[in-house]
Amino acid sequence: MTETLERATSGMFRRIPSVRNMQLGLPAALLLLTVVAIVWNGALYLTRLWAPLWWLALFGDFALTVVAAERIGRCVPPTYRKLYERTLAIGFPVMALVAWQLIVDAGILSPLWFPQPTRIAKALWDVTVNYDRASGTSLLGRPWLIPSRFEHDGWAGVWALFAESHVWATLGRVGAGFVIGAIPGILLGVVMGINRTVRLMLDTTLSAIYVLPKIAIFPLVMLMFADPFGEGPKIAVVALSVFFLMAINTMAGVRDIDPVFLMAGRNYGARGFQLLWHVILPAAMPVIFAGLRLALGTALIVIISVEFLRAKQGVGFMTFYYWEVMNPERMYAGLVVVMVLGVVLAYGLQALQRRLMPWQR
Amino acid sequence: MALPKIETRNVCKVYETVAGPMTAVDDFSLDVADNEFVCIVGPSGCGKSTYLRMLAGLDTHTSGTIQIRPGNDPKKPLNSVVFQEYAVFPWKTVIENVTFGLQMRGIGKEQRLETANYWLERVGLRKFANYYPYQISGGMKQRVSIIRALANDPEVLLMDEPLGALDAQTRIVLQDELLRIWEETHKTVVYITHSLDEAILLGDRVILMTAHPGRLLTTFHIDIKRPRTIETLNTPEFAELRGAIWEQLGKEVTRAMEMQA
Ligand SMILES: Nc1ncnc2c1ncn2[C@@H]1O[C@H](COP(=O)(O)OP(=O)(O)OP(=O)(O)O)[C@@H](O)[C@H]1O
Ligand SMILES: [Mg+2]
Numbered sequence: 001m002t003e004t005l006e007r008a009t010s011g012m013f014r015r016i017p018s019v020r021n022m023q024l025g026l027p028a029a030l031l032l033l034t035v036v037a038i039v040w041n042g043a044l045y046l047t048r049l050w051a052p053l054w055w056l057a058l059f060g061d062f063a064l065t066v067v068a069a070e071r072i073g074r075c076v077p078p079t080y081r082k083l084y085e086r087t088l089a090i091g092f093p094v095m096a097l098v099a100w101q102l103i104v105d106a107g108i109l110s111p112l113w114f115p116q117p118t119r120i121a122k123a124l125w126d127v128t129v130n131y132d133r134a135s136g137t138s139l140l141g142r143p144w145l146i147p148s149r150f151e152h153d154g155w156a157g158v159w160a161l162f163a164e165s166h167v168w169a170t171l172g173r174v175g176a177g178f179v180i181g182a183i184p185g186i187l188l189g190v191v192m193g194i195n196r197t198v199r200l201m202l203d204t205t206l207s208a209i210y211v212l213p214k215i216a217i218f219p220l221v222m223l224m225f226a227d228p229f230g231e232g233p234k235i236a237v238v239a240l241s242v243f244f245l246m247a248i249n250t251m252a253g254v255r256d257i258d259p260v261f262l263m264a265g266r267n268y269g270a271r272g273f274q275l276l277w278h279v280i281l282p283a284a285m286p287v288i289f290a291g292l293r294l295a296l297g298t299a300l301i302v303i304i305s306v307e308f309l310r311a312k313q314g315v316g317f318m319t320f321y322y323w324e325v326m327n328p329e330r331m332y333a334g335l336v337v338v339m340v341l342g343v344v345l346a347y348g349l350q351a352l353q354r355r356l357m358p359w360q361r
Numbered sequence: 362m363a364l365p366k367i368e369t370r371n372v373c374k375v376y377e378t379v380a381g382p383m384t385a386v387d388d389f390s391l392d393v394a395d396n397e398f399v400c401i402v403g404p405s406g407c408g409k410s411t412y413l414r415m416l417a418g419l420d421t422h423t424s425g426t427i428q429i430r431p432g433n434d435p436k437k438p439l440n441s442v443v444f445q446e447y448a449v450f451p452w453k454t455v456i457e458n459v460t461f462g463l464q465m466r467g468i469g470k471e472q473r474l475e476t477a478n479y480w481l482e483r484v485g486l487r488k489f490a491n492y493y494p495y496q497i498s499g500g501m502k503q504r505v506s507i508i509r510a511l512a513n514d515p516e517v518l519l520m521d522e523p524l525g526a527l528d529a530q531t532r533i534v535l536q537d538e539l540l541r542i543w544e545e546t547h548k549t550v551v552y553i554t555h556s557l558d559e560a561i562l563l564g565d566r567v568i569l570m571t572a573h574p575g576r577l578l579t580t581f582h583i584d585i586k587r588p589r590t591i592e593t594l595n596t597p598e599f600a601e602l603r604g605a606i607w608e609q610l611g612k613e614v615t616r617a618m619e620m621q622a
Contacts, residue, residue, distance in 0.1 A: 263419045264448040268513060269438060269465035278461070282452035359452045359493040 026075050033068045037061060051108050058099075065095075115329045123329035124336060127318070131164070135321065137313055139337065141165030167337065169313040173231065174299050174345070177238025182295060185243040186288060189250025190280060199251065210248055214241035214298065215305045222310070234306050241302050242295045249294070253287025254280060286360070289353045296349060300342055315341065364430060365392035366549045367416065367517060372425035374411050385411045387574035389425075393517070396547045400564035402557055408575030409553045410445055413521050416551065417442045432516050438462065441510035445521040445553075449494050449502050449509070456481065456490040458505050462513030480508040484538060500531040507535075511542065517549040525555060536562060537591040544588045557610075561585075561603055562593060569610070571617050579613050581606050 024032060044050040044057050069088060076084040097117045103109050104116045111119070127139045141161045149157030162168050192199040192206075214237060221237045222228035257280065265279035281288075307316025319334030374386040386408040393399050403409050414420035415427055417440050429439045441462060449458050459477040481487045484504045489497055494505070503523060510518055524532045536559060543550070543563075554560050560567045561583055569578040585598055593599055 258446075258448075260444055260446045260448040261450065263414070264442070264444060264450070267417055267419060267440070267442045268462035268509070270461075274465055278453075278465075279450070282450070285452070357452070359454075359495065361495060 026071065029071050030068060033064055033071070037064050040064070054103070054108060061099075065092075112328060115332055119329045120332040120336065123327075124333040127330055127333055135312065135317075137164050137166055137318070139166050139318070141168055164313075166313060166315050166318045167341070169311075170303055170307065170315040170341065173234050173238060173314065174303050177235045177303070178242055178295070178299055180235065181239035181242030182246050182292065185246030186250045188243075189247040189288075190254055190276065190284070192247065192251040193254025193257075193284070194280070203251075206244055206247055210244045214302045215309075218306055218309065229310060234303065234311065237306055238299050238302050241298050245295045245298060246288075246291050249291030250284060250288055253284035253291070256287065257283040282357075285357055289349070289357070292349055293346065296345055297342075300338070300345070304338060363395060366395040366397070366430055367391070367393035367551065368426070368428045368430070369412075369416070370426045372412070372415065372427055373423045374408065374415060374420070375423045384574035386415075386422075387576050389570075389575065389577055391568060391577065393549060393551060395549055398543060398550045398552065398563060398565045399568060400552045400554060400560035400566070401568045401570060402554060402560045403570030403575065403578075404572040405555070407570045407572040409570065410521050412575070413442065413519050413551065413553060416440065417519055429517055436466070438466070438513055438515045440517045440519050441513040441515040443506050443510045443518070443520040443523045445523075445525065447499075447502050447506045449505050451494045454491050454493055455486060455497065455501075455505050458494070459509050459512050461509060476512050477508075480512050483542070484508055500527050500535070503527060504535065507539075511546070515548075517551065520550065520552045522553050522555060524559070532559075533591055539563065540589055540591070557606065558594065558603065561599065561606065562589065562591075567606075569613070578617060579609070581609075 040060050041050065041057060044053060050057050073084060073088075100109075100114065101116045101118060104111050104114055115123075124139075129142070131138045131142065141164055143161070145161055146158055149161055153160070188202075192202060217240065218233065218237050221240070222233045225232040225236070261279055261283055262275070265275050270278055303314070304316035304319075307314035308320045311317040315334055315337050319331055319338070322328075322330035322334060369389060369391045372386060372389045373384065376383045376385055389408075389412060391399070401409055401412070411420065415422045416429070419442070431437075431439060450461070453461065456474070456477050459480060460473040463473045463476060478487065478490070481490055484507070486501060486504060486508075489501060494502055497505075503526070507520075507523055510520075524535055527535065540563065552560075552563060554563075557567070561581075564583055567581045567583060569580070570576065571578045583602065585593060585596075585602065
């Protein structure tokens with residue numbers, strides 16, 4: 001479908017008259033586009049309009065880049081197609097980072113809000129290799145110290161290193177909350193999907209709680225724990241948000257199972273747990289995994305917000321802490337870490353799905 | 362005379378729908394003898410699948426009695442269904458699908474694989490044993506569905522339009538295959554089909570049903586001698602019987618329509 005859409009709209013940029021009618025060769029076309037870009041930016045710069053209208057200037061530059069990339073794309077032989085597409089997918093973000101760097105260097109955007117990518121990278125390096133004495137933390141727990149600490153203090157020393165890490169703190173909370181919430185959620189969803197009475201009794205309540213922003217129940221959850229500032233409430237609030245989402249999703253997945261599979265299962269002798277294991281769970285698996293992906297996003301939102309609010313450690317805490325001490329580079333570094341965590345976890349989930357569902361194309 | 366293997370007496374099925382009660386099957390009686398191949402033919406929506414589901418115990422009936430007599434071996438399953446929609450599990454490989462019934466009954470792995478491999482070989486699917494259903498064609502899927510039932514070795518085999526969705530060539534190949542398998546196993550079969558030709562070719566008896574509500578219209582005994590093959594379709598004997606049935610069928614249908622009017 002997307003391919004048809006792409007074909008239908010691919011002429012859009014080529015319809016720009018100068019490029020289409022002149023039928024230029026590749027070098028000439030690129031030269032022309034470069035000239036247009038220089039004129040566009042130069043004119044805006046000389047009239048002192050570039051800085052106030054930076055968004056318009058950048059939009060024009062983006063459009064010119066698209067035209068140039070499409071023009072190059074037309075000359076790429078099929079064997080290099082993949083390489084070209086990968087270059088586009090990686091090259092553009094790199095270019096955007098370079099543009100960001102230059103714009104801030106030129107003083108058009110304030111480094112206070114948009115610190116240069118190089119400075120963010122430097123900050124990321126700093127928080128990784130350095131131990132922050134004030135909060136007693138480091139980003140990854142300085143894994144290169146593991147051998148020497150192990151020699152001195154044994155496993156306790158290694159554990160202390162893990163315990164000082166922001167990333168491991170967040171990962172631990174998300175992981176524990178995810179497992180504690182997802183497994184009962186899936187089981188309740190299966191029961192609700194199979195049993196009409198249970199479904200009718202619980203559906204309204206679950207849907208109502210599901211739409212509640214999870215962070216809103218955090219104070220309540222804190223009240224329920226003996227140590228309101230410990231790990232318990234943080235894990236619990238992640239678990240709760242995952243639980244409701246998985247219960248509702250799994251229920252929908254189970255109800256959507258083609259009844260003929262259930263009939264086949266029963267007819268060939270599957271009962272109770274066998275039916276669950278061999279028919280119901282695999283049949284609902286695609287919807288369950290769609291739910292898990294959603295749940296992962298929610299879990300990250302919840303844990304980062306909770307760490308903003310009440311934590312002495314964690315990637316969310318780190319981001320917020322450096323905002324409080326007005327260190328935007330390190331704050332950005334925190335955001336980068338959150339992004340990387342999200343991508344890595346989503347990738348892990350995808351790998352798990354491929355392992356558990358080899359029957360899917 | 363021996364007791365019938367399948368005994369259906371005055372069975373009715375009424376679906377309670379929002380628009381009121383809907384009679385899908387009305388006062389349907391049918392006995393099937395041991396080792397008999399019975400075909401049921403009827404227009405779409407006349408309640409054939411509903412009847413088969415009730416027979417298999419997958420659906421309740423509103424009134425009447427349905428019974429399948431167990432055989433000498435109490436461990437044998439009473440019935441196995443080949444579903445109209447295949448119902449091959451997409452999450453199991455071909456061989457896992459074929460062994461499913463045996464696995465559920467707790468039969469050991471070695472014996473399961475032996476049985477499955479025999480049937481896979483039989484229908485030419487040995488090479489595809491470890492494929493997932495999405496990797497094989499519709500005809501192969503239906504073959505998997507059929508041998509899943511055969512491997513389960515039930516007292517009676519209930520088949521719901523097993524060849525309905527296939528193209529003409531594949532259909533003929535599988536009809537021939539079914540005939541050969543039946544010659545070897547002599548299973549009791551209730552076989553639903555749209556095609557009168559297929560019913561005459563395969564069955565010892567052909568049951569015609571009326572539409573809305575599904576009733577038994579008439580029964581034809583097919584005394585073409587066994588073993589039959591796909592060549593039987595071209596014999597004068599077949600053509601003669603087919604002509605006679607069509608002639609009688611015309612009368613029956615007219616009479617049924619007059620009765621309804
Ligand atoms: N669960 C149900 N609730 C209400 N009506 C149903 C239900 N299942 C089947 N019916 C109705 O019962 C009638 C018989 O359906 P059935 O599936 O048995 O027909 P069929 O003879 O197998 O048709 P086909 O040849 O198209 O497979 C149809 O009119 C159908 O609409
Ligand atoms: Mg049917």
